[in-house]
Amino acid sequence: MGNLIGHLDADCFYASAERVRFPHLKEIPIGVLGNQGACVIAKSYEMKARGVTTAMPIWDAVSHCPEGVYIKRDFQWYEVLSRKMLELLKQYSPTVEYYSIDEFFFDADYLEQSFDCDLPDAVAALQAKFLEQVGVPVSIGVSTSRILAKLGSDSAKPYGWYVLIDPELIAKLLQEQPVGELTGIGFRSGLKLEALGIKTCADLAAADRKMIRDLLTIKGEAIWYELQGESVIPIQVTRPQHKCVARGGSLGGRVTDPEVLNGWLIRNLERLTEALFAYGYQCGRVCLELQLKDRTGWSRQVLLHGHTDAFEALAPAAQKLLRQIDPAGTPVSYMHIIAKDLRTAGQRQLSLLDQQTSLANGLKNRVNQVIGRFALRSGATLTLPELYSDQAHDHEICDIYGKTCF
Amino acid sequence: MVGLSLLRSEIPETLIAQRHLQNRLTRRSDQAVEEIRFLWRVRHSLLPVWYQNELSFFEWGNKDRSNRLPCGSHLMQEELKNGCWRNCQRVEVPANFGLANHVWFHVIGGFQGILIHDHSGGAHVYLLTQPASHYYEVMTRSKRMPLFIGQGI
Numbered sequence: 064m065g066n067l068i069g070h071l072d073a074d075c076f077y078a079s080a081e082r083v084r085f086p087h088l089k090e091i092p093i094g095v096l097g098n099q100g101a102c103v104i105a106k107s108y109e110m111k112a113r114g115v116t117t118a119m120p121i122w123d124a125v126s127h128c129p130e131g132v133y134i135k136r137d138f139q140w141y142e143v144l145s146r147k148m149l150e151l152l153k154q155y156s157p158t159v160e161y162y163s164i165d166e167f168f169f170d171a172d173y174l175e176q177s178f179d180c181d182l183p184d185a186v187a188a189l190q191a192k193f194l195e196q197v198g199v200p201v202s203i204g205v206s207t208s209r210i211l212a213k214l215g216s217d218s219a220k221p222y223g224w225y226v227l228i229d230p231e232l233i234a235k236l237l238q239e240q241p242v243g244e245l246t247g248i249g250f251r252s253g254l255k256l257e258a259l260g261i262k263t264c265a266d267l268a269a270a271d272r273k274m275i276r277d278l279l280t281i282k283g284e285a286i287w288y289e290l291q292g293e294s295v296i297p298i299q300v301t302r303p304q305h306k307c308v309a310r311g312g313s314l315g316g317r318v319t320d321p322e323v324l325n326g327w328l329i330r331n332l333e334r335l336t337e338a339l340f341a342y343g344y345q346c347g348r349v350c351l352e353l354q355l356k357d358r359t360g361w362s363r364q365v366l367l368h369g370h371t372d373a374f375e376a377l378a379p380a381a382q383k384l385l386r387q388i389d390p391a392g393t394p395v396s397y398m399h400i401i402a403k404d405l406r407t408a409g410q411r412q413l414s415l416l417d418q419q420t421s422l423a424n425g426l427k428n429r430v431n432q433v434i435g436r437f438a439l440r441s442g443a444t445l446t447l448p449e450l451y452s453d454q455a456h457d458h459e460i461c462d463i464y465g466k467t468c469f
Numbered sequence: 470m471v472g473l474s475l476l477r478s479e480i481p482e483t484l485i486a487q488r489h490l491q492n493r494l495t496r497r498s499d500q501a502v503e504e505i506r507f508l509w510r511v512r513h514s515l516l517p518v519w520y521q522n523e524l525s526f527f528e529w530g531n532k533d534r535s536n537r538l539p540c541g542s543h544l545m546q547e548e549l550k551n552g553c554w555r556n557c558q559r560v561e562v563p564a565n566f567g568l569a570n571h572v573w574f575h576v577i578g579g580f581q582g583i584l585i586h587d588h589s590g591g592a593h594v595y596l597l598t599q600p601a602s603h604y605y606e607v608m609t610r611s612k613r614m615p616l617f618i619g620q621g622i
Contacts, residue, residue, distance in 0.1 A: 081575075085575070087476055087478075087502050087565065088575070089500075089501070089502075090497075090498050090499075090500035090501040090502075091497045091498060091501045091502075092497060092498065093575075096608060098604070099603070099604065099607050100603075100604040100605065100606075100607040100608035101607045101608075109498055121572065121607075121608060122610075125571055125572055129571065130497045130498075130573070131497075131573065132497070132566055132573045132574065132575050133572060133573065133574045133575070133608060134574070134575045135575075135604065135622060315603050315607075316603070449602060449603060452621070453602070453604070453621045453622075454621060455621060
């Protein structure tokens with residue numbers, strides 16, 4: 064059978080990754096906490112069974128699961144295992160999409176040949192290979208389209224697999240799956256569909272295609288085709304061009320000190336310029352988004368003098384935006400710096416006021432590549448000593464490059 | 470911090486029997502590995518300690534007010550640095566899990582403690598503490614945290 068697409072998804076990946084290096088955590092309810100220690104960002108099935116959900120504050124989680132053990136997240140380690148999974152899958156498929164840190168789409172046509180057995184046995188053998196060689200349990204779905212393949216792996220969890228070719232089995236799973244679970248059907252699209260009585264994937268598959276296109280545009284129509292088993296969303300081996308690149312996050316509390324705020328700004332900017340360099344982008348606009356007290360949003364942006372990825376050009380522009388907070392001293396709890404109007408380096412209009420990365424910054428980048436991230440950094444970040452004393456803060460999930468999704 | 474736990478497999482069976490640690494055995498789920506818990510709130514609170522290259526068990530801190538040693542389970546690292554304590558010895562307290570304010574957290578290399586002898590020669594071990602990191606404070610709502618060995622938290 065040709066044109067088969069597979070979807071491989073690690074089971075509770077962060078928790079499983081911790082169990083790879085600390086085997087005594089097996090069978091223990093574990094919760095992985097975010098960088099502030101406040102919320103559960105991932106949990107084992109044992110903890111999930113006790114009612115703990117993702118993004119639950121730790122104090123609620125502790126009341127649900129007092130015997131649970133909480134662990135600080137370590138994206139550097141998770142990336143090691145993620146890339147190991149990617150390399151292993153490439154041994155069995157010539158076309159692999161690195162969709163997210165723990166999810167992969169792949170051309171499944173070669174599985175039978177690779178394992179020298181029929182497709183169901185080959186899928187089971189692939190699953191066993193991952194457990195043996197990476198130590199992470201995975202679930203796998205194989206079908207004729209991406210969405211059906213993902214439906215298969217989602218329905219098979221934990222540690223299961225589905226080959227979705229039989230129309231009766233497909234119809235059964237479509238009936239069981241709420242339409243909101245589909246990738247590409249967000250909250251608002253779900254409401255629109257629900258208003259028409261479309262609640263399950265089977266309802267969506269049975270709906271009129273043109274009506275779905277009118278309601279959810281061409282993206283909704285693509286989902287409709289995929290649910291019929293027609294592959295219209297290809298496997299992407301390279302990441303599509305970004306619309307924007309952002310770096311930032313929580314400041315770990317309300318910050319009012321201008322020096323500390325400037326430290327965060329420069330830290331996020333150093334991360335942003337590093338990302339622009341890694342992707343090969345230059346930006347024409349820079350935007351600063353903040354969350355102020357009472358959770359109110361604040362956003363300003365500025366047009367740059369030509370496209371650039373130079374820290375020397377972006378820093379004064381972003382600092383000028385930061386000074387516009389009115390009144391000065393308003394507490395800030397979240398900060399994001401966003402590079403917009405992206406061009407790939409070499410495909411941009413040159414400016415008379417062009418500012419390229421200085422010798423000092425180029426040297427900084429090279430030193431950090433050899434010694435380690437943030438080994439050399441701006442003196443403005445000295446206002447954040449605790450942040451830099453803990454290596455767990457050096458790597459966020461967005462620092463894992465090559466994924467086609469977030 | 471009010472408790473810690475060590476995997477049963479890390480304690481020799483002879484020591485478990487000798488120190489009557491069987492009643493401290495527990496599991497977090499039916500299939501999970503067995504742990505031996507050391508809690509401050511129990512009457513005879515003990516701490517595991519690496520002492521003279523051997524795993525030993527000593528009284529955790531001091532609960533006896535007639536004793537000249539400070540009452541409590543912890544000593545502040547700042548006091549040690551200021552020279553408030555003499556004739557004490559730094560020791561390693563092995564642990565796989567720590568407990569603070571009802572939150573169990575994963576421990577990799579154990580904690581730093583100090584061993585002090587009372588007037589009758591009895592050994593007491595206190596955990597050393599330092600101001601909590603932002604992460605630890607948010608996680609446990611504690612202003613102080615133990616000194617971790619080989620682990621940033």
